[in-house]
Amino acid sequence: MLRDLPPTVFARRATLRRSLRLLGSFRFEQTDPGLFYGGIAADTLDLVADFHRDLTGRDLSGTTVLDVGGGPGYFADRFAEAGARYIPVEPDPTEMHAAGLRVPGAVRGSGMALPFRDGAVDICLSSNVAEHVPRPWHMAEEMLRVTKPGGLMVFSYTVWLGPFGGHETGPWHYLGGEYAARRYRRRTGREPKNRFGTSLFVVTAAAGLRWAERLGSRGRVLAAFPRYHPRWAWWLVRVPGLRELLVSNLVVVVAKR
Ligand SMILES: C[S@@+](CC[C@H](N)C(=O)[O-])C[C@H]1O[C@@H](n2cnc3c(N)ncnc32)[C@H](O)[C@@H]1O
Secondary structure, X not given: OHHHOOOOHHHHHOOHHHHHHHHXXXXXXXXXXXXXXXXXXXXXHHHXXXXXXXXXXXXXXXXXXXXXXXXXXOOHHHHHHOOOEEEEEEOOHHHHOOOOOOXXXXXXXXXXXXXXXXXXXXXXXXXXXXXXXXXXXXXXHHXXXXXXXXXXXXXXXXXXXXXXXXXHHOOHHHHOHHHHHHHHHHHHOOOOOOOEOOOEOOOOHHHHHHHHHOOHHHEEEEEEEXXXXXXXXXXXXXXXXXXXXXXXXXEEEEEEO
């Protein structure tokens, strides 16, 4: 599957400069979420818009974009500027209100049981969410279900054995998620926000690729690549074992049939 993927416009944006810019912003996630999310929002818009253009020849204006696990809606303004109707779905009211943003039409619900009918949206996106749910492939199925035939699904998640797999408990997750969580509590006196077994789970790159391979006639895989890497490092996805350590964040892009 990985060998037969069509060329994508987005590959042109995946330069080393972009990777360094994104990587540089990661350390501000907790201290300056506005800065961190501003950069990631613009980049996510480019990613989605490029694949949508590859698929349909059109820009995002007039499309409905469902952002599963959209948190407070950091991506809302960027998608609205591009003319899309942006709908974040988020189960956690604390997350929804975390940044004081007001996103009209925000929906409270879980990615594992999306409160939408089949084929309701043009584009279904989830960014850094699958590793926070106990049944990520069920969530992927739900996302595919609510995407229109001919629509786009973008599924991006943090790979457990990558450098950011343990989130704030890393790099101790390499010694086990439970150990890393306990160590974090011991050191800081509080539970990690991303608690192994409750809100943080092991998700492998291999599992995402397997899910994509099994789509069969339900979807066409447009791309599977490391989200933050420059184009010349995308081959990592094709190497079993190594991809678990170095891909860090896998994006699977599917055109629903
Ligand atoms: C790391 S944040 C990602 C936020 C945003 N999508 C991004 O890329 O920056 C993970 C989000 O997933 C949400 N989440 C957790 N469980 C979920 C579920 N079952 N369905 C949908 N979202 C969920 C969390 O509440 C949180 O807002």
